[in-house]
Amino acid sequence: MQQIVDEIAEEMMNLEDKGEVAHYIPQLAKIDPNQFAISVALTNGEIYQAGCAAKLFSIQSISKVFTLTLALGKLGDSIWHRVGREPSGDPFNSIVQLEHEQGKPRNPFINAGAITIADLIMQGHQPKEVLAEIIQFMRYIADDDSIAIDEKVAKSELETGARNASLAYFMSSFGHFENPVEEVLGTYFHHCSIAMNSTQLAKAGLFLANNGVNPITGYTVVSAQRAKRINALMLTCGHYDGSGEFAFRVGLPGKSGVGGGILAVAPGNASIGVWSPGLDAIGNSKLGTKALELLAYKTGWSVFGK
Template identity: 55%
Template sequence: MKHLQQILSQACDSVRKEIAIGKTANYIPALARINPNKFGAAIVTVEGEIFRYGDATEPFSIQSISKVFALTLALNKLGDQLWLRVGREPSGSAFNSIVQLEKELGIPRNPLINAGALAVTDVLLEKSSSDNCVSEILSFIQTLANDDTVKIDAEVAQSELNTAHRNISLAEFMKSFNNIRCDVSEVVKAYCHHCAISMNCEQLARSFLFLANEGKDPVTGKQVVSPQRARRINSIMMLCGHYDASGDFAFRVGLPGKSGVGGGIVAVVPNVAAITVWSPCLNSNGNSHAGTAALEAITQATRWNIL
């Protein structure tokens, strides 16, 4: 196989015409202002090798990718009891839909849609404060990335809070079924802040390496989660990581992954590497248009595919 740097560069070069197709997340004002021509990618292998392309070292808002870190912490806290609060099935609906939540009596379909992530945040918030909850998530990510410069973008967090009407509605609705137990304003505040964590492609790929290595950080040797739990988190990403386009992503890319409306996508290649791509313009499902195309090109060139 060609050297990974060459593969990464050729794959990303091949999709440059896809950059700036779509729209930035204009319902969050701070994200609407991002340069639509930004495009970066990074591969970090379980051996610790790093390969970069384009804007790979420029920080961006990870948005819903933070849901994977929150899920990992909640599973470490509650274990399988978490599944009494949130399901494990693909939603087939928009990531902020309330219709399905009403039909299913306040139990979100999975932890990677907004309602599910709010329920997971509520679990982490119990007997704590929103500030402490966010600090716990941020510290966890800094440890995984091996980089304490990872931080929260205060402007993005405030922008999200100012436009959090739908998330407040979802949380209030779940509270009516006793599936949100903390104060709704605290839950939404914590949720908006952990979605506003800012990272670059290299940091993000590094922080997902434990999921490519049976739950163990291959660089430090620390067991973050059990092998079984790592497989389960990967399974949920495969089924639910890209909103109602998760099936299409599995068809095109064939790897577990998670997207965010900041334009980032992370994909996990079990026993091999983690890949991050970033391009801010989104398709109609809220996933990076050029990022998805780049991941498809990378997996075709490397033949990395778990299916």
């Protein structure tokens, strides 16, 4: 496994086209695109890494996997009254479908869906209390108390979040929101600004690869059935309008973020964190996707067979 990740890291760094960083968030626009990290956490507790695996990055939309997990833990299947489970086929920040579907987002991983999930988990509490709970959960599943929010990125998100604010107020106009829109947005922008490295990310996703149980700590995070369903949503919706292409090329449940990270899950085998800040045209990590395609090929981990 170490040889595989070393080979992948070397191949990625030798590629000339590394994609474009997310320019619309000023703090992310400053990041050097010539970076790559890969970490593989096996369900037997072994961890393998290559590249700049200790470098912190903003996990952005990958955080939506963990807020969804929290929401399901708090409210169970009642959350599906507020958000759907279907791929959107539209960009992650599209407002078009919301109008056709009376303010109910297609799935919890597009921005509108994740903002709805933030509203659900707040349950009348202040953003600071909710964010403390989210961070505590992230530290618990990754078994790492150093995980925190990057306040500079959060500020950058707040200053440039007009589209997300539009989505939130539009949904609120249908009478769906239970908390003040500004507080929900503050919670959403901050949880997207959690900073992690690829190894922490891989460890955080291990419960999804191991029937809901983190094999390193022995903690049961969710039931096996719930882990299976979160993985199913990651496979069908985790890469926005590029989800079909990711399933075709990689064949693993995965969730991307515009910070350049991807969390991928090989059920029964491993949780994988990759990071490279250059994005493709859809907004997914260009090298991260290529690396996961190579890893799935070399290991035979695709959920569709070897």
